Amino acid sequence: MVSAEEERLRAARSGQAAWKKWGPYLSERQWGTVREDYSPEGNAWAHTPHEIARSKAWRWGEEGLAGICDDQQYLCLALSLWNGKDPQFKERLFGLTGPEGNHGEDVKELYYYLDNTPSHAWMEMLYKYPQAAFPYEKLRAETRKQTRLDPEYEIWDTGVFDAGKYWDVFVRYAKAGPEDIVMEIEVHNRGPVAESLWIMPTLWFRNTWSWGQDPARPALAPIKPGTIGVTHQHLAPMALYHDPAFPVLYCDNDSNRALLYQEPYKGFPKDAIQAYVIHGTPAVNPDRRGTKATVICQVSIPAGAHHTLRLRLGPQGLKSPLTEADEILRMRRGEADVFYEGLQAGITDDDMRRIQRQALAGMLWSKQYYYYDVMQWLRGDPAFPPPPAQRQQGRNRTWQHLNNADIISMPDKWEYPWYAAWDLAFHCVSLALVDLDFAKSQLILLTREWYMHPNGQLPAYEWNFSDVNPPVHAWAAWQVYQMEKKRTGHGDRAFLEGIFHKLLLNFTWWVNRKDHEGNNIFEGGFLGLDNIGVFDRSSQLPTGGHLEQADGTSWMAMYSLNLMSIALELAKDNPVYQDTATKFFEHFLQIAGALVNMGGSGISLWHDEDKFFYDVLSLPNHHKIHLKIRSMVGLIPMFAVDVLQHEDLVQVPEFAARMDWYLNHRADLASLVSRWQEPGRLDTHLLSLLRGHRMKRLIHRMADEAEFLSPYGVRALSKHHEKHPYRFQVYEEVFTVAYRPAESDSGMFGGNSNWRGPVWFPVNYLLIQSLRQFHAYYGDAFKVEYPTGSGVLCTLDHIADQLSMRLIRIFMRNPDGKRPVFGDVPLFQTDPHFRDYLLFYEYFHGDNGRGAGASHQTGWTGLVANLIQELAEKQSTKA
Numbered sequence: 001m002v003s004a005e006e007e008r009l010r011a012a013r014s015g016q017a018a019w020k021k022w023g024p025y026l027s028e029r030q031w032g033t034v035r036e037d038y039s040p041e042g043n044a045w046a047h048t049p050h051e052i053a054r055s056k057a058w059r060w061g062e063e064g065l066a067g068i069c070d071d072q073q074y075l076c077l078a079l080s081l082w083n084g085k086d087p088q089f090k091e092r093l094f095g096l097t098g099p100e101g102n103h104g105e106d107v108k109e110l111y112y113y114l115d116n117t118p119s120h121a122w123m124e125m126l127y128k129y130p131q132a133a134f135p136y137e138k139l140r141a142e143t144r145k146q147t148r149l150d151p152e153y154e155i156w157d158t159g160v161f162d163a164g165k166y167w168d169v170f171v172r173y174a175k176a177g178p179e180d181i182v183m184e185i186e187v188h189n190r191g192p193v194a195e196s197l198w199i200m201p202t203l204w205f206r207n208t209w210s211w212g213q214d215p216a217r218p219a220l221a222p223i224k225p226g227t228i229g230v231t232h233q234h235l236a237p238m239a240l241y242h243d244p245a246f247p248v249l250y251c252d253n254d255s256n257r258a259l260l261y262q263e264p265y266k267g268f269p270k271d272a273i274q275a276y277v278i279h280g281t282p283a284v285n286p287d288r289r290g291t292k293a294t295v296i297c298q299v300s301i302p303a304g305a306h307h308t309l310r311l312r313l314g315p316q317g318l319k320s321p322l323t324e325a326d327e328i329l330r331m332r333r334g335e336a337d338v339f340y341e342g343l344q345a346g347i348t349d350d351d352m353r354r355i356q357r358q359a360l361a362g363m364l365w366s367k368q369y370y371y372y373d374v375m376q377w378l379r380g381d382p383a384f385p386p387p388p389a390q391r392q393q394g395r396n397r398t399w400q401h402l403n404n405a406d407i408i409s410m411p412d413k414w415e416y417p418w419y420a421a422w423d424l425a426f427h428c429v430s431l432a433l434v435d436l437d438f439a440k441s442q443l444i445l446l447t448r449e450w451y452m453h454p455n456g457q458l459p460a461y462e463w464n465f466s467d468v469n470p471p472v473h474a475w476a477a478w479q480v481y482q483m484e485k486k487r488t489g490h491g492d493r494a495f496l497e498g499i500f501h502k503l504l505l506n507f508t509w510w511v512n513r514k515d516h517e518g519n520n521i522f523e524g525g526f527l528g529l530d531n532i533g534v535f536d537r538s539s540q541l542p543t544g545g546h547l548e549q550a551d552g553t554s555w556m557a558m559y560s561l562n563l564m565s566i567a568l569e570l571a572k573d574n575p576v577y578q579d580t581a582t583k584f585f586e587h588f589l590q591i592a593g594a595l596v597n598m599g600g601s602g603i604s605l606w607h608d609e610d611k612f613f614y615d616v617l618s619l620p621n622h623h624k625i626h627l628k629i630r631s632m633v634g635l636i637p638m639f640a641v642d643v644l645q646h647e648d649l650v651q652v653p654e655f656a657a658r659m660d661w662y663l664n665h666r667a668d669l670a671s672l673v674s675r676w677q678e679p680g681r682l683d684t685h686l687l688s689l690l691r692g693h694r695m696k697r698l699i700h701r702m703a704d705e706a707e708f709l710s711p712y713g714v715r716a717l718s719k720h721h722e723k724h725p726y727r728f729q730v731y732e733e734v735f736t737v738a739y740r741p742a743e744s745d746s747g748m749f750g751g752n753s754n755w756r757g758p759v760w761f762p763v764n765y766l767l768i769q770s771l772r773q774f775h776a777y778y779g780d781a782f783k784v785e786y787p788t789g790s791g792v793l794c795t796l797d798h799i800a801d802q803l804s805m806r807l808i809r810i811f812m813r814n815p816d817g818k819r820p821v822f823g824d825v826p827l828f829q830t831d832p833h834f835r836d837y838l839l840f841y842e843y844f845h846g847d848n849g850r851g852a853g854a855s856h857q858t859g860w861t862g863l864v865a866n867l868i869q870e871l872a873e874k875q876s877t878k879a
Contacts, residue, residue, distance in 0.1 A: 005339035008119040013437050018178045020407075020438075023120035025369040026067035026076055028093050028413040032105075034395065034462040035060035035372050040388035042395050044463075045097035045105075054088055055256040055271045057207040059381070060371050063092050064202075066111075066125050066171035068181065071407055073206045073369040074218070074234050077313055079171055079185060080294060082198040082277065085133040089274050091202065093414050094136060102146040103743045104752020107414040107855060108139050108155045112837040114170075115357065116364035117339055118435035121175040122332040125365060126837060129167040130160035131195050148745040156827055164190035167197060168833060174332035179236070180314035182325045187308075189301040190833060196300045198277065201311050203228060203240050204253045204292035212382030220250065221289035228293050229316065241312040241321040242295045249273045250290035251283070343433065346872035355811045358838045359865040362858025363409070363430050370408045370419060372462065375400040399465045403450045409442055412842070415752070415854035420461040421446060422469035422528050425476035426762045426860035432480045433865055436487075439480050440495045443473065447502035456509030467538060468525040470555045471510060474503050474562035475766075481569075493573065500566050504580075507563060510556060520587075520594035521605070524552030531748035532631050532716060532755035533615065534728050534735045542730045544620045550605045550613040551633040553595060557640035557689050560588040565642055571652045578655040585659055585687075588640070589669040592689050595637070611697035613637050629726045629737050630707065630718035632755065632763055637689045638698055639766045641773045646683040681779030688774070695774065696784055702767070703799065704788040712820060712849035713759035713807045714767055715741075719846070721756075741846035743853075758843040758852060762860045764807055765867070771800040801874070804867040810849045811838055811864065820849030840864070 002010075011017040030036060031053040037044035048056065053063070062069065067078025080091040095107035110128040117123075135158040142153040160166065168188040175181050189195055209217045218232035226244030231237065242248075251272035257265040272283035273294045299307050312321045344353050374396050380386040391397070408419045409427040416423075424442060432439040445451060446458050453459070460467035477499045485491035514522045523546055526537040535541055537549070567581035595613075596604050603624045605613050613634040614626045649656045663670040690698065702708045707718040717739055725738035737756060738745075744754035775782075775796035783793035786802065794802070810821050821839065822828035829835060840861040842853030 003338045003342055004335040005117050005119060005121065008121055009435065009437065012119060019119040019121065019175070021071050021178055022068055022175070022181060023071070023367055023407070024068055024116070024123060024365045025071060025073060025367055025407055026064045026069045026078060027061055027368050027410075027417045028063060028065075028107075029095070029415075029417050030058045030061050030063040031056075031092075032097055033060075033417060035377065038387050038391075040390045042390070045099060049097070050092075050094055052260060053092055054274060055259050055269065057210060057253055057255040057270055059207075059211060060377075061369060062204075062206050065091055065093065066127055066169075068120075068123075068173060068183075069206075069369060070235065071369065072234065072405070073371070074208070074232050075203070075205055075230060075238070077181075077183065077201065077203050077240070079127075079169070080198075080200040080202045081127075081129055081167075081169065082200070083129065083131055083133075083167075084196055084198070085131075087133075088278070089200070090129060090134065094134070094139075095414060096140065096143060098750040098752065100140060100143060101152065101752070102143055102148055102150060103152055103754075103853075104750040105415055106152055106752070110155060110161075111856075112839070113358065113362040113365040113856070113858065114837070115333075115336060116361040117332075117336050118364060118438065119175070120173070120364070122336040123173040123365070124361075125171055127169045127171065128161070129169055129197075131165045131167065131191055132160050135160055148743070148747070148751060151743060156825060161827060163192060164833075165192070166190055167195075172329060172333075174329045176312075176314065176324075176328045179238070180318075181312065182328045183311045183313065184325070184329055185309045186306060187299075187301065188306040189303055192303050194300055194302045196298065199297040199299065199307075199309055200273075200277075200294045201240075201242070201297075201309070202273075202292065202294045203230070203313070205232065207253045207291070210254065210383060212384070218291060219289060220291060220293045222248065223316070227316075237316045238313060239316045239318070240293070240295075241314070241318065243297075243309070243322070246295050246297045248288070248293055248295050249276060250285045250288050250293050252285075253291045339434075343869075344872075346876040347868060348872075351812050352808065352868050352872075354836065355808070355838060356865045356868045359840055359858060359862045360430070360434055362840050362856065363427065363862045363865075364434070366410045366413055366856070366858055367407050368410045368413055368417060370404050370406060370410075372402070372404045374402045374465075396462070396465050399453065399459065401450060401454060402459060402465065406445060408445070409859065411859040412854040412856045414856065415842075416461075416857075418462040419446075419459075420469065421458045422472050422762075423859050425472040426765070426863060428476050429479050429483075429765075430860075430862040430865050432483045433869060436480065436484050436492075440492065443477050443480065444495070444499055444502075446473065447499055447506070452502065452505065453509075455513075456505035456507075457513070458506055468514070469528045470524075470551070471506065471559045472555070473499075473506070474559055474566065477503070478562050478566055481566075491569070493570070496566060497570055500563070500570065503563060507559060510559070514552065514556075520553070520556075520591045521548045522552035522556045523547055523549055524555070526749070527551055527555065529632065529716075529755045530753035531744060531746040532629075532633060534627055534629065534726065534737050536748050541617070542733065542735075543617060545618045547627075548605065548616040548618055548624070549633070550595075550615055551636040553591060553605065554613075554637040554640050554689065557588055557591040557595075557637070560584045560591065561640055561642040561687060564588065568644075568648065568652055568655065571655065572648075575652075575654065578652050578658075581652065581655050582658045582662075585655075586662060588687065589662070589666070591640075593669050595689060606694065611694075612701060613698075627726075627728065630701070630720055631737075632714075632716045632760075635698060635702055635708070635714070635767065636763070638695065638770045641686070641688040641690075641770050643773050643776045644685045644687065646685070649685070681777060684777050686774075686777040699784050699786075699796075699799070700788050703784075703786045707788075709787055710759055710846045710849075711806060712810045712844055712846075713761075713764045713803060715739075715757055715846040716755040716760055716763070716843075717757045717846075719757070739846075741848075742850065753853065754843065757846040759807070759810075759846055759849070760843045760860075761807065761863045764803065765860075765863045768800045768803050768867070771796045771803070775800070801871065804871055808864060808867055808871075810844055810851075811840075820844075821851045823848065823850030 039047040064078025069076040115124040223229040251268040256269035275281040428439040459465040564584035571577035722739035741757040786794040840858040841851030842857035
């Protein structure tokens with residue numbers, strides 16, 4: 001039986017009803033972003049700090065607390081709060097900037113994404129608001145005392161949540177129709193005494209009129225008591241319905257130019273309502289109209305009690321709009337339960353169900369309207385002075401074709417409120433569990449001509465679109481295609497074919513731009529692994545020369561196999577693709593040969609004595625040196641693996657014939673491809689960078705608990721380097737890489753990332769998928785020791801299962817009732833108002849599983865939902 005949510009998704013897909021037009025598309029931080037940076041030196045954090053956010057109208061997007069907007073962000077609805085003690089409203093999330101944090105930028109708030117459905121017909125999140133004055137300065141002052149060796153000073157360390165002296169603010173949205181939305185705000189006083197709180201839902205337009213592009217000004221104005229009328233040239237007439245007992249204050253979403261720029265200004269600026277409520281300043285519009293309106297609800301709530309406020313944003317003319325709000329909320333919540341019951345039918349553990357549903361909620365809440373027209377940004381706006389001249393030689397100047405104005409899945413809407421190419425690929429694999437259409441559209445988006453560079457490069461992220469992320473787009477497209485094929489019985493060939501042609505351009509860019517010596521050994525730069533190496537791999541090396549990267553080369557081998565698999569699938573309907581599949585098969589073999597002997601240099605990325613892959617430093621004098629760091633870089637060659645079914649090869653005879661010829665006439669390369677001529681389990685053929693011996697040696701290291709294997713997954717750096725740091729001397733300077741299980745002690749990339757020990761979900765997920773591929777060929781008869789030294793022999797599939805469980809257990813309650821993700825914070829571990837609300841961090845402590853980095857990196861950590869689903873499906877199949 002098709003659920004109501006699935007019916008909504010069908011209607012959205014067919015264009016019958018725009019169920020996705022409204023959603024959680026509001027950013028949680030516009031301040032401090034590259035888009036809003038108009039400084040000569042390109043210092044985004046300093047140019048638009050948190051302090052001016054309440055007074056400055058943003059050019060490229062809006063931010064809000066627990067907010068929603070339409071898919072072009074013309075109209076926004078979010079929550080403002082005031083506890084009567086803060087110097088400003090709580091209407092956006094606070095955090096430390098990159099330079100302020102001792103480990104880079106860091107949000108200093110507690111908020112949780114609790115539930116969401118793909119159509120956003122039902123959404124719920126929780127914000128925890130202190131009843132004492134928010135500790136802005138204390139958070140900054142205490143952090144200034146910290147070094148990179150210290151943990152981050154967090155908001156719960158300030159004591160503002162002690163004795164329950166805070167508000168739990170639940171915000172829920174339920175759609176009565178595609179453009180008819182009930183908002184419920186339920187506030188609980190967790191403190192010991194009655195407290196007053198100002199609850200202030202706020203409606204406003206994104207400022208599109210100040211820049212000289214479109215001067216038309218929309219309007220908000222009362223229609224009658226309890227009804228705010230909405231007039232916008234691009235929206236149908238709407239209204240915000242509220243309890244008529246609550247007053248409404250109006251101003252404009254314009255910058256306070258008198259405050260910010262000491263210029264004459266006589267209007268009613270963006271911060272006028274704050275000035276009126278907090279200071280009594282007569283700054284709001286007495287004519288009760290504007291482009292921003294706030295409903296003012298001041299309540300006193302007894303200890304342990306709660307108060308509920310409901311509003312409705314919908315068409316004008318609704319009769320008794322709030323009387324049916326409770327029924328709409330109840331109905332949509334129930335339909336969300338039915339939708340997830342269908343997905344989770346095979347998951348028997350209640351805690352796993354909770355983890356998966358909150359992970360997917362975070363994925364869906366992390367959508368954002370992202371607007372950035374680089375050419376306009378470089379030129380400036382007609383109504384404003386031109387940007388500084390330095391901009392023409394600065395950031396992103398070579399991306400003038402790029403014009404983004406779309407709903408995009410973000411890594412983290414506060415710490416990373418901009419898309420990142422390789423993050424997004426992993427997001428799509430998780431999103432495909434609940435919304436195949438959105439997952440496919442996101443993958444296609446980055447390959448569109450107004451995203452992809454004319455030379456074929458994919459944009460990395462706004463701080464530097466020209467940086468290089470691992471080429472995992474083809475892998476993600478192939479994964480999503482197969483997920484749909486498995487679920488529905490047929491894959492979307494139009495999607496696969498369309499993205500394949502665009503990825504051909506990207507593959508060519510890689511071959512032409514990132515193979516320094518033309519020997520099929522690839523550099524790529526930092527490749528998303530930030531500070532994993534001894535040097536900043538995105539910058540000029542202090543030694544001169546360049547790096548021959550084991551990970552860059554392996555990613556390209558993986559890319560070749562992914563494109564080969566896609567071409568073979570397309571060739572089943574169109575034989576023309578057999579030639580293209582052959583091309584990628586041969587390219588894969590050439591890369592395999594280069595790994596063994598880099599262009600005849602006599603040195604390999606594989607170190608035969610250590611039985612591990614290392615980067616090789618190629619010096620200007622042509623001398624080559626292994627950089628003997630035992631890191632994830634050396635495990636990534638496992639990712640380049642594919643298993644072909646004999647029955648599939650029968651359908652592509654030209655490819656099969658050419659492949660046989662190549663393997664027979666290039667025995668030097670054929671011998672590198674693991675056991676191709678020997679059919680495996682169920683008449684399969686294996687393509688891999690690793691012969692059986694090398695694969696076993698890598699698994700031996702990976703499964704060693706004294707090296708890579710953590711109780712919570714595979715570490716990014718071997719624990720061996722805890723007692724044996726790697727050192728490399730250049731003249732008088734010594735560069736060091738040591739095992740750091742959590743926060744980084746390196747300033748590379750702002751210090752907000754660490755690949756020197758923690759567990760990261762994306763690479764762990766790829767390791768697990770690779771093990772399953774190897775098992776598909778070798779079968780149950782092939783066993784290796786796991787963990788290393790235990791004497792226990794396991795199949796590769798069993799090892800994949802065990803790694804999956806180690807990752808899942810980061811979030812699960814252990815026998816002591818504690819969740820490793822929460823570390824040693826008693827508040828999170830024992831308090832009933834905290835212990836079941838989960839945060840999906842950027843990465844995790846390599847020894848104890850504590851969450852670290854960005855606290856809402858549900859993007860790729862959302863892969864935990866896939867791990868849970870895969871284990872459940874395996875269990876159901878066995879049953």
